[in-house]
Amino acid sequence: MNAPFDAAQLHDCRDAFVATLEALAEANKHIVAVCNDSVGSSKLVGFRDRFPDRLINVGIAEQNMVGVGAGLANGGKVPYVCAASPFLTGRALEQIKADVAYSRTNVKLVGISSGMAYGELGATHHSIEDFAWIRALPNVPVIAPADRVETAAAVTWAAQHVGGCFLRLSRMGVPDLFPADHVFELGKANLLRDGGDVTIIANGVLAHRAVMAATLLASQGVSARVLNMASVRPMDAQAIQSAARDTGAILTCEEHTIFGGLGSAVAEVVVDSCPVPMTRLGVPGVFAHTGAANQLLDDFGMSPEAIASSATTLMKRKA
Amino acid sequence: MTPAELRRIANRIRRRDVQAVFEAGAGHIGGEMSVIDLLTCLYFHELSVDPADPLDPERDRLILSKGHTALALYIVLSEKGFIPKQEISTFLGHRSRLNGHPNRVYVPGVETNTGPLGHGLPVGVGMAKAAKLDRRSWRTFVITGDGEMQEGSNWEAIMTAAQFRLDNLTLIIDHNRLQQGASLADTNELAPFAPKLAAFGWHVEEIDGHDPAGICRAVSRATGTPDKPKCIVAHTNKGHGISFMSDNVAWHHKVPNVEQYEQAMAELAEAAE
Incomplete structure (x- = not known):
């Protein structure tokens, strides 16, 4: 399922996501991860082991998951709400609209395995509508990083950004495109x-x-x-x-x-x-x-x- | 504050609500009459909130999940000093921040934007979890309608609250037995609520939702079970306090005509004496 590229040079952006999230969480005790039973697919096992109290797994309940994220933000937390993108954005779209975008809460939505990463699993598991859905909402920047470096940079950017955002991540291996010191700038090509x-x-x-x-x-x-x-x-x-x-x-x-x-x-x-x-x-x-x-x-x-x-x-x- | 004082405040809020609906020509008067005693007891007796510092991290949180009764919340917030009392006359007006559903961005004292049903309890679970993570003592209250409990998202949150042992979370179900178009019984009967919540692992209280003494007792820290979220099933009447509206499904969002308005205000004035 990887890119037409030398396999040795391909990287799963989820690894950069969790490594960055764990480093940010080490420095900021208010950062928490929220998920829908997706500890494994969101690669949050390491986060859970390091910060067991701060891995908030609500079970298979995406509407609840996004609402819980908004409530955590109200209580001063910086939640990264992680789930397979089709379910995060499709099932919980009204929560994203009302509880995150309209309420302007500091919720970081992380759509994992977006696009057609789950190609063989069929269209229920494809997330090829999420740009359109989330882009229609005010107050939620939509960001799709291209490699592991840009992923890490965007996750870091999100932590200091006051407000919601949607990070659209993949599980497909991709080669590096950016130098290691790349800094993500919102709204900049x-x-x-x-x-x-x-x-x-x-x-x-x-x-x-x-x-x-x-x-x-x-x-x-x-x-x-x-x-x-x-x-x-x-x-x-x-x-x-x-x-x-x-x-x-x-x-x-x-x-x-x-x-x-x-x-x-x-x-x-x-x-x-x-x-x-x-x-x-x-x-x-x-x-x-x-x-x-x-x-x-x-x-x-x-x-x-x-x-x-x-x-x-x-x-x-x-x- | 004594039950008699709370009754007086609730009566004043009811009159202001009926007047605002009459003047605006719209509103959800039935559900507002139903929830006003609950809101009054919470804001004037139990909640630790400060209009001078509406975002104090240590404040108690209240979510009016039945957001269509926003007017009742606006009037309570104005009585508490979060917004000017005279602003109530702008309700539903062009560019007023007091629209038909509460908006936290513009109205101090509002915690989250509600309107679509079934949103408040998941957000409340997140708030209560945040307080637990920080080992803080502030509490979270969520008021839902009984018809609203038909939304599946509530039951997702009910499971999570029990799993997370959120004894700092209180759900109050405004159980007036009527939804927009018909009774719950004729639509999707969820009652009785108490055994359902108990089966999900919650501490449950059943009260008269128009009795200030009973409300205050139920929402206090004195009732509850360690490690269990608390649900208060508040038995209420839609349109409570106004004879021709009470328990009448027609008054979900009907607007009184002049004669009805005068009668309603006369009945409420008489009750105030």
């Missing part, structure tokens, strides 16, 4: 590769595929810019506008339905302020078939080769 012919915008597990696509394009004489856009809300409108101006075409790639996610968010900026041709790659509004996560990404046109091909097709639409 990262230039992974510069180029002038076309821009590829991606996040999460798609970011390194976008970089690989740009490498393929370079071998064909196409200069592609690659932006990592972990922050889906708020968006870095300036980076999108610069990309539109400099490259004249934007391709988005996401492990999400193309309705309401990263591509839609980018398109909103593009139509409002810098109209250029766009192509949105993602899951085309269907429930995905059975398959390993990386296979599904390939099937939906997001292999590095297919991304590169979509980029060249898109470039033909440039004025």
Whole structure:
């Protein structure tokens, strides 16, 4: 289920998440983890062993889990509410809206195994609607880190951010894209590769595929810019506008339905302020078939080769 | 504060509530009459809260989970000094912070935004757990409607509260036997509540929810069982205190006309004497 990449260089971002969370919890006794029986899948065994009182497992009860998180925040705690993303965001969406977003509570929502990480388990276990659902809510930044370094940086950022947020993490192995000293900035895109012919915008597990696509394009004489856009809300409108101006075409790639996610968010900026041709790659509004996560990404046109091909097709639409 | 004094305050709050619903042309008058004695006894007798420091970390927390009766809470908060009394006249008005459901961001004294039912108890469990983690003595109270207990999220929280041994948490069920469109019995009968909560491991009290002495006794630290969350089943009447509204499902969110308003105010004034 890992990326099309040398296995030895792939890392599960959950490991960076829990290592960072444990370090933060060591320094701040108010940090707690809340989960729904997902101690293992959220990789919270180490946290539980180090801070047994601060691992709050409410059982298989996601609505309750998010409400409990909001109550803990009211009582001065800094809760990281961790669960498989489809159940966290789908089952408890109204709690996220009322108890976290509308009530402006300091709850860190951590969607584990998001996207199609549970590829073989079927569409009930896919979380390819969560950008759209959470992005529609005020007060909850939506963040999808691309590698273990950005994951750790985002978890650290969340601890000092006063307010709610949604961290969308995967369990798929991904290679490092960022230097170890990378600092996460909310609402800021990262230039992974510069180029002038076309821009590829991606996040999460798609970011390194976008970089690989740009490498393929370079071998064909196409200069592609690659932006990592972990922050889906708020968006870095300036980076999108610069990309539109400099490259004249934007391709988005996401492990999400193309309705309401990263591509839609980018398109909103593009139509409002810098109209250029766009192509949105993602899951085309269907429930995905059975398959390993990386296979599904390939099937939906997001292999590095297919991304590169979509980029060249898109470039033909440039004025 | 004596039961007689609490009755006087509750009567004053009822009159202000009826007036505000009449003037706003909307509200949930039946459920407000039902819950006002509970709110009055909590805020004027039991809760440790300070309008000068509404976010004091050591304060007691109260969540009105039946958020549609926000007006009753707003009036209690105004009587306590959290918001100006004259602001009640803005209820439901354009850009008023006093909308139909309480908002903690704008209204001091409100702990969490409620409105959709079944949200308050899980949040209350989190509050009580936070106090336990810090070994603090402040307490958490959650008031739900009885129809609201049909929401499954409440039962998730009921399990968790017992599992976490939250004896610093009190759930008060405003048991007026009526929901929006019909009686509980004709919709989804949950009563009797007491054996259900007891079966989930809670300490349970049953009281007359309009008797200040009984309410004060039940919400005090004097009643309860160590390591068990406490549930108070408060037997109440929807529309309590106004003859033609009492126990009448039609008054869930009906607005009195002029004659009804005058009669209601006359009855409440008479009761105050």
